[in-house]
Amino acid sequence: MRKDYDFSKGKRGAVVPSTGKTRITIMLDDELIAHFREVAEAEGTGYQTLINATLRAAVAASKERGADDRPLTVATLRKVLREELRAA
Numbered sequence: 001m002r003k004d005y006d007f008s009k010g011k012r013g014a015v016v017p018s019t020g021k022t023r024i025t026i027m028l029d030d031e032l033i034a035h036f037r038e039v040a041e042a043e044g045t046g047y048q049t050l051i052n053a054t055l056r057a058a059v060a061a062s063k064e065r066g067a068d069d070r071p072l073t074v075a076t077l078r079k080v081l082r083e084e085l086r087a088a
Contacts, residue, residue, distance in 0.1 A: 031049070036054075040047040 036047040036050050040050045043050070
């Protein structure tokens with residue numbers, strides 16, 4: 001290696017930064033990771049990519065359901081009962 005290379009202004013890390021994604025640390029169950037690794041191996045893709053796709057599908061399904069599929073809470077039930085009793 002040549003002695004005249006100057007790395008004093010060099011930066012560690014990826015040469016090209018990843019856009020649209022953020023690196024995080026997340027704790028998942030071992031069984032869950034094993035499942036995604038098996039499925040990803042069968043599909044020929046990465047398990048993290050598969051987890052990302054699954055989370056995207058869950059978010060899309062949640063948005064499609066909208067407010068009508070929210071769980072019924074005690075406060076909501078009381079409000080509906082008061083309105084119905086008042087109307088009767």
